[in-house]
Amino acid sequence: MKERTLKIAAVCMALLAVILVSNRLGIVQGQQKKAPGEGFAAIPGLKGGQDVFGPYDPVQNWPKPLSESLPNHEGWTWSQATDVFPESPDRVFVTQKGELPVLPARFKTTWLPDIGPSIKFPVGPGVPLRETASATPSCGGVPNPAAMPKNPNCPDARDGHDGRPGVDWRWEHVIVVFDRNGKMIEDWSQWDKIWGRPHDVEISPYDPDKNIWIVDADNHFVSEFTHDGKQRILTLGTPGVPGTDDTHFSRPTFMAFMDANTWYLADGYDGTRVIKYDVHGKKLLQWGLKGNPPNETRPGYFNSVHGIAVDPTTRRVYVNDRNNGRVQVFDENGKFLDQWDFGPRPPMNIHSIYMGSDHILWAADQGSNKLLAYDAEGHFLYSWGTFGTCQGCMWGVHGFATDKEGNLYTAEVRTGRVQKYTPRKGANPKFVVGKPWPGVW
Secondary structure, rough: HHHHHHHHHHHHHHHHHHHHHHHHHHHHHHOOOOOOOOOOOOOOOOOOOOOOOOEEEOOOOOOOOHHOOOOOOOOOOOOOOOEEOOOOOOOEEEEEEEEEEOOOOOOOOEEEOOOOOOOOOOOOOOOOOOOOOOOOOOHHHHOOOOOOOOOOOOOOOOOOOEOEOOOEEOOOOOOOEOOOOOOOEEEEEHHHOOOOOOOEOOOOOOOOOEEEEEOOOOOOOEEOOOOOOOEEEEEEEOOOOOOOOOOEEEEEEEEEEEOOOOEEEEEOOOOOOEEEEEOOOEEEEEOEEEEEEEEEEEOEOOOOEEEEEEEOOOOEEEEEHHOOOOEEEEEOOEEEEEEEEEEOOOOOOEEEEOOOOOOOOEEEOOOOEEEEOOOOOOOOEEEEEOOOOOOEEEEEEEEEEEEEOOOOOEEEOOOOOOOOEOOOOOOHHHOOOOOOOOOOO
């Protein structure tokens, strides 16, 4: 009996030694134990903290207050920001709806029984004081001249019924440019009067002249400008007049460049088509039919074509079919390839999409106030974002882009601001929004 017990003990010891050696060999051969949080934390192994801003740190006091860049602007600040595009960290374009007055630091609580019971303003800590998307009328409140057809998106607001011009809002500095420190370095106010609601600003990565393209939703046109902004060299659509033929748009939203000779336009809020152009503005083809929101599933049917992205390596075109809560994927000539939804509605409400050189599609969700990441086949990968008005918090991201250094920029229509984020040290690179597609500049 004793001998049998000793044999069993010896066998157990041998097995234990084998297990220990195997584990040791596994570690030596690279099978390291995973860091805590690996696979879902922005910085695996970080002790304490949380991913409030995902893999980024928000840049404080970016951009600088308006009054630091312009004289006689004390008491005024930025308005609804619709888009942002960094040519480089030292030249960042922003489109916005003019200027709004700076709000007081503190308000006396006021009860509002005429609106309803138990309603007061301010509502309470952490709740925004002002929603800027509707604070400034499109076109600066100036309607089309009498000789032109009425533009339904630009009603006359000069009588003050939509806010008092010069008091509640000002239609100035609609296109601005910042340097890496957030100082305004360029003023495109010579073009202020042409805009209805500039919605997207882009530079083709394949254009050595780096001309500036701007899509105006509420005045229904797309214009190309010289790099310095001094000349308007091309306009597509009929400014101030909506339509669906070859010379009109119906509130176009975003554009994307496939290569040196091809780009696509999402047309639009009221339109239901994607249009393919050459670099000179010649229409090549279009596709899209009006769907039945909010749950249209038929390929090629749209309701609010509000976002477009491309993958130049696969020649795929990704289209945000906003009011149907899905992305549709096409080949470069409009052949349907795939689709997927963005999650439950409410709260989901996707406002723009972006694909960088890592082939990851990112979507800005105004409903959840998050940025969402998907691979090219639609598999959900990651999301981050926190509601609020603090630096780094989000409320209404409408456009976003990255620069060649990996910095991220967002434009918010609800808070009325742009923000800059830098990647956190040690952040998982798979969670960072991809850098722009390589081009000729």
